[in-house]
Amino acid sequence: MPTQDARLQGIGNGIEGRDFRDIPLWRDVSSEQWNDWRWQARECVQDLGALEQIMALTAEERRGAMAAEQEFPFSITPYYAALCDPDDPMCPVRMQAVPHVAETRRMPFQLRDPLAEDAHMPVPGLVHRYPDRALLLLNNMCPVYCRYCLRKRLTGEVNEVLSRAGIERAVAYLRAHPEVRDVILSGGEPLYAADARLQEVLAALRGVSSIEILRVHTRMPVVMPQRITPELVRVLRAAAPLWLVTHFNHPKELTPDAIAACERLCDGGIPVSNQTVLLRRVNSSARILKELFHKLLMARVRPYYLHQCDLAEGLEAFRTPVAAGIEIMEQLQGWTSGLAVPRFVIDCPSGGGKVPMGPEYVVSTAPDEVTLRNFQQRIYHYPEPQDRDCTCPYDARWFARIDLG
């Protein structure tokens, strides 16, 4: 019997990225520094010269990095940079983090604010689109700027942090809107905040009695697993029930360090789920995604959403046809653990919210039966209730008797 540790080490195929001491830029860095999240945050790679010392850039990447200075900045943690293949521009980690000249391409349907979040902010930093939940954007900074980000508009020269007064305004709004029972901390990167500030924000939100659950949407376990310290886990646990939602896109990102970060969260009482963005050539394959979702489950992380890429500016090269995502779902549903199957969603342009997409399993409906196909294309008939006086909500007479409001 393999031990738990041996099984976990097997999750990521033992891929650890390069030893940082083999990269000239970090030859003299101690492992203590490397494993300190503040060092990782301070040493983020943000200029072309440094990037060229870590990997052999293509002409398209170099031009992309130069264009990034004007538009969407780049930043890569030393940890994530060491995970990039220095010689292969098609490395799935590198494609997510290193700018490419394709980002300068503009399409008529691309939007600065694809989900119309700015229009749904009743107070600055708080997006309230759905009836019972709201999104609190704590800052606009990330240690790694994902090249396919939907909030590109927010990042730039100026780092912004929601002030204490800003938090108070958001809290006052939430107190006046008790229908909001789920508040999501996002950004930017919400876990870029120091523990003490997070503690303060979480305590302020916990002071609103109508808020049932809190969520932290963060990419730290993926791009800077050193941030998930035992102290941070305690701060998050103190605000329970709190769900952490992270963002792995490829099995290569499940390094021993990343897995250990997820383990610390789970062991510390924080349930962890994952959102993946479907990205052309990065992970647009049922085989890759199935491997990712299986390995996430082994790290006790539940695949939650698979997102169709949004229509933000410069993302055309990352988009896949909608049919590709549906086909991937077809190859997952029924063929593997239900727990390994996320929901595939498109966030409607201009703020309609998320719409679930997938293969159609209902072949036809009739008054007395529904015809279904299963994952293997076999046909089944499911009879509807025969007793038409039952309180079946699909019974027309029952419908007629109530006010559907």
Ligand SMILES: *Cc1c(COP(=O)(O)O)cnc(C)c1O
């Ligand atoms: C995605 C999103 C949420 C959360 O949606 P869930 O389906 O509950 O995860 C909340 N607010 C906004 C604005 C969103 O885009």
